[in-house]
Amino acid sequence: MTTYQKIISKFKEKKHICVGLDPDLEKLPRHLNGDIVEFCNTIVDHTAEYAAAYKINLAFFECFGAEGFEKLKIVVNHIKKIDNDIPVIGDAKRGDIGNTSKKYAEALFNYFNFDSITLSPYMGKDSLDPFFDFNDKLNFVLALTSNKGSNDFEQLETTSGERVYEVVIRKLRSWYPPEKVGIVFGATNLNELINKIHEIKDIPVLIPGVGAQGGELTDVARVFYNANSSNFLVNLSRGILYLDNSIEFGKAAGAEIKRLNKIVEEIYL
Amino acid sequence: MTTYQKIISKFKEKKHICVGLDPDLEKLPRHLNGDIVEFCNTIVDHTAEYAAAYKINLAFFECFGAEGFEKLKIVVNHIKKIDNDIPVIGDAKRGDIGNTSKKYAEALFNYFNFDSITLSPYMGKDSLDPFFDFNDKLNFVLALTSNKGSNDFEQLETTSGERVYEVVIRKLRSWYPPEKVGIVFGATNLNELINKIHEIKDIPVLIPGVGAQGGELTDVARVFYNANSSNFLVNLSRGILYLDNSIEFGKAAGAEIKRLNKIVEEIYL
Numbered sequence: 385m386t387t388y389q390k391i392i393s394k395f396k397e398k399k400h401i402c403v404g405l406d407p408d409l410e411k412l413p414r415h416l417n418g419d420i421v422e423f424c425n426t427i428v429d430h431t432a433e434y435a436a437a438y439k440i441n442l443a444f445f446e447c448f449g450a451e452g453f454e455k456l457k458i459v460v461n462h463i464k465k466i467d468n469d470i471p472v473i474g475d476a477k478r479g480d481i482g483n484t485s486k487k488y489a490e491a492l493f494n495y496f497n498f499d500s501i502t503l504s505p506y507m508g509k510d511s512l513d514p515f516f517d518f519n520d521k522l523n524f525v526l527a528l529t530s531n532k533g534s535n536d537f538e539q540l541e542t543t544s545g546e547r548v549y550e551v552v553i554r555k556l557r558s559w560y561p562p563e564k565v566g567i568v569f570g571a572t573n574l575n576e577l578i579n580k581i582h583e584i585k586d587i588p589v590l591i592p593g594v595g596a597q598g599g600e601l602t603d604v605a606r607v608f609y610n611a612n613s614s615n616f617l618v619n620l621s622r623g624i625l626y627l628d629n630s631i632e633f634g635k636a637a638g639a640e641i642k643r644l645n646k647i648v649e650e651i652y653l
Numbered sequence: 654m655t656t657y658q659k660i661i662s663k664f665k666e667k668k669h670i671c672v673g674l675d676p677d678l679e680k681l682p683r684h685l686n687g688d689i690v691e692f693c694n695t696i697v698d699h700t701a702e703y704a705a706a707y708k709i710n711l712a713f714f715e716c717f718g719a720e721g722f723e724k725l726k727i728v729v730n731h732i733k734k735i736d737n738d739i740p741v742i743g744d745a746k747r748g749d750i751g752n753t754s755k756k757y758a759e760a761l762f763n764y765f766n767f768d769s770i771t772l773s774p775y776m777g778k779d780s781l782d783p784f785f786d787f788n789d790k791l792n793f794v795l796a797l798t799s800n801k802g803s804n805d806f807e808q809l810e811t812t813s814g815e816r817v818y819e820v821v822i823r824k825l826r827s828w829y830p831p832e833k834v835g836i837v838f839g840a841t842n843l844n845e846l847i848n849k850i851h852e853i854k855d856i857p858v859l860i861p862g863v864g865a866q867g868g869e870l871t872d873v874a875r876v877f878y879n880a881n882s883s884n885f886l887v888n889l890s891r892g893i894l895y896l897d898n899s900i901e902f903g904k905a906a907g908a909e910i911k912r913l914n915k916i917v918e919e920i921y922l
Contacts, residue, residue, distance in 0.1 A: 406752075406753070407750075424719045429903075430833070443747075443749060443753045443754070443755075443756035443757045444753075444756050445762065446756070446757060446760040446764075446765065447756045447757070447759040447760040447763075448760075448764070449722055449723075449726065449764040449765070450719045450720070450722035450723040450726065451719070452722075452760075453718055453719035453721075453722050454718075454719040456716065457719065462903070471861065475749075475753075477747070477749050477773070478712075478747060478778075479746060479773065480712060480744075480746050480863075481798070481799070481800045482800065483673070483675075483677075484710055484712045484713075484744075485712070487710075487713050487716045488712045488715060488716070490716040491712065491715040491717075491718065491721075491919070494716075495715075495716065495717070495718040496718070501688055502901060504746070504748065504773045504775050504776075505775065505805075506773050506774065506775040506795060506798075506805075506807065507746075507773075507800060507802050507803065508800065508802020508803055508804065508805030508806055509801075509802045509805050510800050510801050510802040510816060511672070511800060512802075524710065526775060526776065529775075529776050529779065530750070531748070531750045531751065531776060531779050531780060532777070532778075532779050533776050533778045533779040533781075534776065534777055534779020535777065536734060536774075536777030536778050536824060537774060537775060537776075537777055537817060537820065538775065538776070538777070539825075540811045540817060540820060541812045542810060542811055542812070542817075543811070543812060545764040546815060547805060548809060548811075551809060552806060555805060557805075565788060566776035568781050586771050592750075594745050602735075603828070629742045640919075652656065
């Protein structure tokens with residue numbers, strides 16, 4: 385299956401929660417002694433049945449250097465072994481000149497075997513193309529992010545009347561077909577989401593910012609429901625990973641994603 | 654020494670060429686059998702005397718996964734051993750929400766021991782702050798890049814009359830002191846460089862796009878000279894690394910950077 389097919393299949397199963405794997409040593413249950421692979425794999429074991437996708441944050445592995453990269457590969461492989469049809473997103477926010485982006489794409493698609501990558505659009509089309517040249521993959525490009533700093537540049541108003549992030553969305557749509565491109569749109573920007581929903585509702589939208597960052601799951605789901613679309617992935621990291629500090633942390637994560645799925649299901653009844 | 658002091662010291666020695674280490678297997682001399690560490694270290698051995706800085710492109714190591722990360726660390730250590738006062742820039746173009754940027758900063762500063770990192774500004778101030786929180790480091794933030802795609806978003810005109818990259822420069826200057834922040838400004842945008850020189854001439858400007866990408870070294874140096882500034886680092890990768898396919902490739906690189914230094918020196922006579 386292509387990444388697009390994998391994502392759409394999950395949406396059809398009414399799964400919309402993406403589990404963000406950000407294994408933070410300071411928050412890991414003590415009994416794991418900092419074993420981030422054991423932590424991630426256990427979370428996966430308990431959530432794979434309910435998850436629409438996994439989003440792995442590369443920074444939380446890169447900070448351990450080469451060893452971290454080995455661990456990252458083990459975690460990706462573990463997810464693929466459990467269920468090869470769950471899309472695994474590499475949250476890397478890459479984007480560079482062509483020959484460099486090509487190398488990043490090789491790293492993320494060939495070496496790590498991600499189904500999808502998050503990309504930063506700042507450098508423009510030729511910095512994104514090498515990632516889109518990979519057939520069967522779909523990438524999520526930053527449009528409007530969930531952090532406060534999204535006001536600094538993403539929200540700048542341009543002379544065309546559009547904000548920068550709106551130009552990003554418009555151009556992405558003209559460059560790439562809907563089976564190849566998704567966007568990142570922060571849950572903290574609910575009004576902007578409502579304004580843009582009809583332009584983006586036919587492509588997968590990855591939505592961070594629910595939970596720790598303040599956005600609300602029901603609000604987001606209602607925007608898509610009202611637009612007659614179900615093309616959204618709501619990412620939760622801290623809101624799923626660190627609910628329990630005991631050996632039951634995996635179960636707690638599984639119970640939480642099940643609960644979150646129900647919240648969405650009830651809206652789409 | 655802080656990174657800023659290291660960079661300024663090199664400028665005082667009339668060194669302005671940054672050697673971009675992008676070890677591309679397809680271009681490596683055959684006798685090396687793809688040994689990118691041997692390649693990079695040999696280039697360093699022959700250029701350290703003349704180099705203002707090294708810029709290591711992470712993509713060209715990440716594409717080998719965990720092994721590539723180990724090799725990257727070896728190359729950084731090799732440069733530091735040869736001359737700890739040469740700034741080593743990690744060309745990573747990172748930028749993410751705060752807790753993630755913090756992890757990237759730990760990876761790049763603590764694990765790899767880079768003096769400086771390239772950053773992408775798209776997500777705004779709070780995505781950059783964790784990198785600037787490291788004392789003694791100076792980071793280069795993308796302003797106007799050398800690729801064709803710089804027209805797509807960086808050059809968008811905003812309602813304030815500034816282009817997006819101009820807003821980036823203005824805000825960076827208001828957020829961070831000159832000893833902490835540099836910018837990336839592509840040599841292919843000579844007119845824009847001339848227009849902005851008085852706003853940026855007191856901070857280090859990292860300039861890609863000379864050589865393979867078409868910008869000219871003398872043109873760039875003259876812009877800074879005419880503005881009574883010498884705060885520029887011109888990066889050359891392909892234009893230094895791959896001049897000779899024999900066992901003499903290191904010598905060829907050394908001779909080339911020596912020649913490039915002379916071109917700049919003659920302007921500043």
